[in-house]
Amino acid sequence: MTRIFSVHPYTAGKRKYDVFIAAVGFEARAVHVAQSVEIHAERRIAIGFKDRHTLNYSANKNWFHQNGFEYLELDDNEFRTTLLNVLSELSRDTDHRPTLAIDISCFNRYRLATMVDLVSTAKIHATHINVDFLYVIGAFSPPSTHSFPNTFVGPISRQFAGWTVDPALPPAAVIGLGYEQDKALGAVDHLQITHVLAFIPESTVPEYFPAVKSANASLLGTLKKTNVFNYQVDDPVSCFYTLESIINGLSAAYNPILLPFGPKIFTICALLAATKHPNAAVWRVSGGELEKPSDRAASNHIVGLTVCFQEDEQTLSKM
Numbered sequence: 001m002t003r004i005f006s007v008h009p010y011t012a013g014k015r016k017y018d019v020f021i022a023a024v025g026f027e028a029r030a031v032h033v034a035q036s037v038e039i040h041a042e043r044r045i046a047i048g049f050k051d052r053h054t055l056n057y058s059a060n061k062n063w064f065h066q067n068g069f070e071y072l073e074l075d076d077n078e079f080r081t082t083l084l085n086v087l088s089e090l091s092r093d094t095d096h097r098p099t100l101a102i103d104i105s106c107f108n109r110y111r112l113a114t115m116v117d118l119v120s121t122a123k124i125h126a127t128h129i130n131v132d133f134l135y136v137i138g139a140f141s142p143p144s145t146h147s148f149p150n151t152f153v154g155p156i157s158r159q160f161a162g163w164t165v166d167p168a169l170p171p172a173a174v175i176g177l178g179y180e181q182d183k184a185l186g187a188v189d190h191l192q193i194t195h196v197l198a199f200i201p202e203s204t205v206p207e208y209f210p211a212v213k214s215a216n217a218s219l220l221g222t223l224k225k226t227n228v229f230n231y232q233v234d235d236p237v238s239c240f241y242t243l244e245s246i247i248n249g250l251s252a253a254y255n256p257i258l259l260p261f262g263p264k265i266f267t268i269c270a271l272l273a274a275t276k277h278p279n280a281a282v283w284r285v286s287g288g289e290l291e292k293p294s295d296r297a298a299s300n301h302i303v304g305l306t307v308c309f310q311e312d313e314q315t316l317s318k319m
Helices: 028-036 057-066 076-088 109-121 183-191 208-215 236-250 264-276 313-317
Strands: 004-009 015-023 039-049 070-074 099-103 128-138 152-155 171-176 195-202 228-232 255-260 281-286 298-310
Touching: 004 236, 004 264, 015 028, 015 076, 028 057, 028 128, 028 298, 039 057, 039 076, 057 070, 070 076, 076 109, 109 264, 109 281, 109 298, 128 264, 152 183, 171 183, 171 236, 171 264, 183 255, 183 281, 195 208, 195 236, 228 236, 236 255, 236 264, 236 298, 255 264, 264 281, 264 298
Parallel strands: 015 039, 015 099, 039 070, 099 128, 171 195, 171 255, 195 228, 255 281
Antiparallel strands: 004 298, 128 298, 152 281
């Protein structure tokens, strides 16, 4: 079962949710959304990790605990099971459409994929689910001067491996750029992809834009201007529809592979676009344990995306 969904701009303001979920990460910004947005929720959950308890992790854990959050320390497999249980407890009452707020700022990309997959496909009681995906843009800090090889290049999860109808078609890469030096170029070289489209983030923190262009100058220098797109981090709805349109256009001649570097709100847009187009794969690229944790403070800019999921009439008629 796959739910249909619609995507809408997030509007800030006092909200009441059934569940609010945040990540307990090592970055200082992990608590910023919970501190800054007036969120009232029946259940508030702070989900941590089994490893990398460094930098601000303990302070963030203590803040969530002191402010009434359930603290759960989970590995990625446990995360999937726990989230499924949370969703399964939501009401099927047609007069009440369950609502979730999820602060995606400090979740890893596998967990972001798990969220989108489960709210899209899980067999649960609720026929409608509204989700606000919230993201705080990090305050600018210079990129690391250390370069780490890509030790993992592959699907973000098996659910987003892409179900191609024609394996003979060549791949095309749709890349959301970050400011890690030549990381995207390394992924393109590893995959030996010749058709590449790149998305450059622009945000209310202006220092990122030149840093991203500089870090990806070698890759951008090989691309036609028509294959480079600027997107606004604070307008993820437009980003989603642009991605969906591009995937639709590529699919006749290519097998699309989305590589979401950069802001995690782009990752959510990529995952949603791939949910609409299951032939598109979403991959992650990582240096694994070689990558050292780095802190990121919060800017004062919170962006979001509201997604309304519902079972289609054909599915409901079979229940």
